[in-house]
Amino acid sequence: MTVALPGGIVSAPLSPRRVLLHGFLIAMCGLWLFPLAWAVYSSLRPFSETIHSGSVSLPGTLDLSNYITVWNDAELPYYYLNTLVVVIPGVALALILASVIAFAVTQFSWRFNLIVLMLFTAGNLLPPQVIIIPLYWLYLHTPIPSLGSIDIGTFSFAIFSDNDLLYDQYIGIILIHVVFQTGFCTFVLSNYMKTISRELTESALVDGANVFHIWWRVILPLCRPALAALATLEFTWMYNDFFWALILMFHGDKRPITSALNNMQGQFFTNYNMLAAGAVLAAIPPILVFILLQKQFVRGLTLGATKG
Amino acid sequence: MADSNNGRRVDLPFLDTTLPFDLAVSRRDMLKIGGAMSLAAFIAACGGSATPAGGTVTMGSNHSDAAEKRGMDAIAAAFKSSTGNTLKLNTVDHNTFQDQISSYLQGTPDDVFTWFSGHRMRFFADKGLATPIDDVWDKVKGNYTEAFSTAVKGNDGHVYGIPVDYYPWAVFYRKSVFQAHSYKVPTSWDDLIKLCQQMKKDGLTPIALGDKDGWPAQGTFDIINLRLNGYDFHIELLTGKQKWTDPRVTATYKKWAELTPYYPSGFAGTTWQQGADTVVQKKAGMIVFGLFLSQEFSGPGDLDDLDFFPFPDLGTQYDAEKALDAPIDVVMMSKKSPNLSKDLSAAKSFLEFYAKGSSQLLLFKNAPGFIPTATDTDKSSFSPLQTKAAQIISNAKRITQFFDRDSRPDFAGANGMQSFLLTFLRQPQADPTQLQGKMQQFWDQLPQEA
Amino acid sequence: MGNSTTAAPARKQEASGAGAAASRGRKRYSVLTGVDKWQLFLMVGIPLALDLILIWGPTVASVFISFTNWNGYGQITAANVNGIKNYQVLFTQYLFFWPAVRHNLIWLAFFGLVATPLGMLLAVLLDREIRGTRIYQSIFFLPVVLSLAVVGFIWELQYAPTEGFINNFFPLNRTGHMIDWLGDPNINLLAVLVAASWRHVGYIMVLYLAGLKSVDPALREAAAIDGATERQIFFRIVFPVLAPINVIIVVVTAIESLRAFDIAYIINHGKNGLELLSTLITNNSISEASLVGFGSAIAVVLLLISLVPIVIYLSRVMRPERS
Structure with missing residues (x-):
């Protein structure tokens, strides 16, 4: 290694060690991309060809037939729709609640500031399986009014509930996501808001603004970068949730795509080529988000792990 | 299809304008509405009012395979044209149905549901989560061989299931x-x-x-x-x-x-x-x-x-x-379905309907692994394989x-x-x-x- | 990070308000009206109530249920209480408990000794000014955005006994010579860990990169001028400076290991070598088995283990700031 001190010269001459380093990194990248590339490759091959010439073989036909079959047979569009119905309100509500708490605990001095913050943060770190048994019972015994539904195609999205319970309802999944993820968002946003001087709040109060207005008009706009990062991250996490909807949803066709995968293997993904197509389809939305919003993504993660 | 009950649907005139699907609403309003809605949902601790539409039976079905689903849809259609009643199917994939059956039956289950005879049927009968259907059985038992009569009974001697198919x-x-x-x-x-x-x-x-x-x-x-x-x-x-x-x-x-x-x-x-x-x-x-x-x-x-x-x-x-x-699949009647508390007759009419060979054939034609149990089944449509399957079961002494x-x-x-x-x-x-x-x-x- | 207001003019401190707040050198606002106070109360109260009802209430309830033989039907009564019976059975008779604990520990060890160090290594390598570092970072980070369920599917395509890539590429798919990566209980945990690490490495890499970026370049420059080698600079200077982030990475690794569920569940519902505490909980209590009290005892064990990293984490990140 020659000169490349941080902040120093950008492109160092290619010394043997550099070559070695790049060689190592390129090899690792190859290793890293391979499973995904293999999934894409398998998904584009018809099953008959894999059977005939083995799964490790040069391609004869490459087409989208597996995707078309999976898309139609497994009714994938509806599962994406289920995901959207859960994730959009989920992300919005988690961010609203978290920003409100973070605002209250950072801009004002309360006796219980630290405890509130700890309860939220620790709650988010618990393994979900620790709370699932009582939560499951709670969902089965919480009455929720059924207020009709919005119908899209053959699917029907109940407003609040279609069985008078929290169990087996979109709203139930949204609720647990919001509460669980509020923990993480609160932690991140409170770290962020600590850097905002209390002067702002104080002077606004003196000017006669009420607390709600200060949160909405003064503090939230300042938090836009953090909110954008968190929204990206939370979208991905809620999209990727497998457990909550697996347990708290009864009807398989109400499950978001990630949880629905569990029952698609064997039933619709009748061979590995179709399994590959299903996996790729399920992976596309978060990968798109990642490609478009990589910066937000990484910032969201690091905001959470490091202080401020 | 997620909505299990037409009759429960309420028309709310304001929905068209305030739902997040309407793009005319500003982002801020959406957030406000979203927040208000979920809070209201949480606070509202009152049960919704459920009025079952007359002549509708809901059925929890584990026939989630595409072909089996088609078979069940055919049964629903035939039930409608034969009795005028509607069968509303709630299909749940096989594994989930089994994993969550107990909470399903304790919550707000459908009127009737697919299940298995044997220990697993008797278990839920013992727990009081199934309705005895001796009267239905009395009407249809002439259409079953003697071998089925023990398979449908719970530990208390009452009948809890109507056999609808089996396979060796x-x-x-x-x-x-x-x-x-x-x-x-x-x-x-x-x-x-x-x-x-x-x-x-x-x-x-x-x-x-x-x-x-x-x-x-x-x-x-x-x-x-x-x-x-x-x-x-x-x-x-x-x-x-x-x-x-x-x-x-x-x-x-x-x-x-x-x-x-x-x-x-x-x-x-x-x-x-x-x-x-x-x-x-x-x-x-x-x-x-x-x-x-x-x-x-x-x-x-x-x-x-x-x-x-x-x-x-x-x-x-x-x-x-x-x-x-040779597992027998049965259809049982739940206990806690809100519809049943008002009226059992539609659900029972469905059980009687499903006890006919002509009804069971509708599933069988789509899913040839499930042999009808009813005696009056028209066996002319059986393939040699299916005839043979029915035969080895009837040859079995145990x-x-x-x-x-x-x-x-x-x-x-x-x-x-x-x-x-x-x-x-x-x-x-x-x-x-x-x-x-x-x-x-x-x-x-x-x-x-x- | 963006908007910190650095200038600190004299604070409007008004001589009112009392209690704990005063001791921190901050005074309460006297300008808060009744409406403000109500708004603040609701702003914290509603989310807090939800958090208590849906997370901490169930946590405490799990502990209570674990001392009963409740099977999930009807109400829990005094007759259901069976003391520490569930724990006795769990520790001394239940055949799947210790294997599950062992598997969770292996998970932790593999992540802690292989995946996390690899992530840190990549971070250190990529922290330098090298060509294409952004592209390398993106590639290593890519699996992090996928759910472990999808990761499970993607790796099943590698591991499948007859049609998977590995067994076909290295001819291991003939009867008698076949390696059953996911079906052999001696190796399937390792196979799953490789798949899970595919995701974990990138996660750790990003966290550590953020830490490395925060190290003052002057420190390294000074050391370099003094003739320290790169390795020395890292281990003697950078690593100690990064102590806080190191702790966080250890904690993140521990928590991820305890939370492992999705991938084992999607592969075989957590049996045959893939038993984990998390899958034992659901298999026992949210299934036809309905051993709710017993499953809760497993949940309590998982809770107690999880509290160790959680408490360490909280004590690290919540230290009150004194400016």
């Missing part, structure tokens, strides 16, 4: 494969082993198996134990009245170990569908499985090429029982329901007997007594069944 477990193979190699159907254990040896020489996997899900291997345990030790011992063993450490169980495992060299390697990492597919692709010679594997034989001519023979005799006194697993329907679920499940059998299959030649000790230890630490 047997040894399935492709006729063309047997013809090509001039194999003969084995009738004795020795013949079976010789056939396996020959298949191995011919480059086939003799007996396909895909046991990733844990339960497929239980079918082979059932049949060997039945043949070797008889029906009574088998049932007593599965219900804890006999010990797993019994030398007779050892004998079963030792017998089974003679067969295991003919299984494919990698059976523990493949699903039953993948296992069956190796028979479809003529890579494997046979498979011990239920008739519903016919759904994998979906290519042109595949189904006509499928045949089976009953598991061969083992030369014991129990051969004469011709016992086999019928079991399958390991996980005859035993308690906490014993038969993933962290239980499924694991033990996978352990056995990994080293089948090892002395089974240690494993048997574990099975008994596991049984003993389970709580007393209430």
